[in-house]
Amino acid sequence: MEKRVVFNEASCKSCSLCVQVCPTNVIFLADYLNSNGYRPAAVVDQENCISCAKCAQVCPDTVILVYRPVKVLQTV
Numbered sequence: 001m002e003k004r005v006v007f008n009e010a011s012c013k014s015c016s017l018c019v020q021v022c023p024t025n026v027i028f029l030a031d032y033l034n035s036n037g038y039r040p041a042a043v044v045d046q047e048n049c050i051s052c053a054k055c056a057q058v059c060p061d062t063v064i065l066v067y068r069p070v071k072v073l074q075t076v
Contacts, residue, residue, distance in 0.1 A: 014029055023054065
């Protein structure tokens with residue numbers, strides 16, 4: 001499965017707003033520091049991410065990209 005949510009870890013400032021708004025609780029702050037000394041946010045369970053984009057909407061630094069799976073319509 002491809003990643004649904006991608007964080008620009010180098011620009012994340014650990015505000016944790018994305019962690020707070022995630023309805024499926026799959027976003028956490030990492031246990032390591034980025035080059036600026038912050039713990040970047042990351043999705044720990046991509047499979048359970050619903051691609052709602054709430055995290056990207058609330059991010060003040062626009063470090064989150066959300067990819068939504070393409071739905072294929074079946075014709076009869």
